[in-house]
Amino acid sequence: FREANGIDLKQNKDLTALQRLREAAEMAKKELSNVVSTVISLPFITMSANQTPLHLEYTLTRTKFNEITKTLVNRCVTPLRQVLKDAKLQVSQIDQVILVGGSTRIPAIQELVTKELGNKQLNKSVNPDEAVALGAAIQGGILRGDVQDIVLLDVTPLSLGIETLGGIFTKLIERNTTIPTSKSQIFSTAVANQSSVDINVLQGERALAKDNQLLGSFQLTGIPPAPKGIPQI
Template sequence: MELSTLTQANISLPFITATADGPKHIEATLSRAKFEELCSDLIDRLKTPVNNALKDAKLSVSNLDEVILVGGSTRIPAVQETVRKITGKDPNVTVNPDEVVSLGAAVQGGVLAGDVKDVVLLDVTPLSIGLETLGGVMTKIIPRNTTLPTSKSEVFSTAADGQTSVEINVLQGEREFVRDNKSLGSFRLDGIPPAPRGVPQIEVKFDIDANGILSVAAVDKGTGKKQDITITGASTLPKDESREW
């Protein structure tokens, strides 16, 4: 905290440990330059999520009106300088970075309660939603950053001759193969009349409501037989993905 405003800070850790000779203490001085050197790899990692956020929003830095910093660590001068270099703008420091998330949550609460009328907040899917197809491949149905609520359907078919059922494995993630993504749930559609592969028409529909609740339904267009599943929390970021950011 001190190094956010000072060029060096004193570190004092009394009684950090003890030996046969008695207690040991740490007394040292840490300069801002040394601190920034130690943190340089972490600060460099800021570039990717900022650039990804701009890309996902289909914006360039010239479209930005303000850059708001979130989290106490953004007080670090090197962090602010990195943001300045990426965006070409001086960060807005009028909002307390420790409180900005709670302020946003309060606004959202006001919107949900009907007390705030002039603000529209739209949720999006943090990761793509899809299903498993032949070869262990994930086929994406709803791309990430799709505004909620949303609905989309696609038609699939069987992979083998005489196949009378299909397993619908609902997945979340951005990787190509099923094994590298997260399974949200699965269900089976039975009763498909035997036919050569590729002939049956199975329509799979994905619906995500404004609360992030995902409903997936599969219908055999030939017989009208239907099976579905409802999954909560589909619009939240998995813990492993959260750590990557």
């Protein structure tokens, strides 16, 4: 549309036109889960420089959609492999693969998951849009006492730790640890006669503190004067 008319709808100040474009793109994405091509048709999407109405009509194929979303789809590989590692499971130990979330209807996603999990058949009996709601219903049943044979445990989604000398992120509580939990570790001072330390608490998996999320900071004071490395904190 930009090449044909010299107008970039993304830079257009017409918010209504931009919203129509977003809605049409969303609909096209959904339709391409079931068909190999779809037409995006938006009459009177905007006006030309001489105030002539312009219309947008574009045929989007699944092949083109897969091409422009390939980078996003490939980003699913790392968390998929990580969750197997965290669960200490081999692909051969998986009984069923249940798809959760509307975007799992995208054929490219299904193909990637199938390939990564050894061509295991995907269980499509559960509506991916309702799977989270089912989990919430189970949680409600547990709270009411209606469900007796399932135990849900809260875990830390990311590792928790502090920033240490050199901007290093030192993990104290590993990700997927059942909570509540506690962990103790001895640290010391970095310079002689240090009377206080600033402690930054972070969560994440990166080696450097700056690459993780800061949860909070506090200052520990009252450290007795001593050579560096002597006080135990």
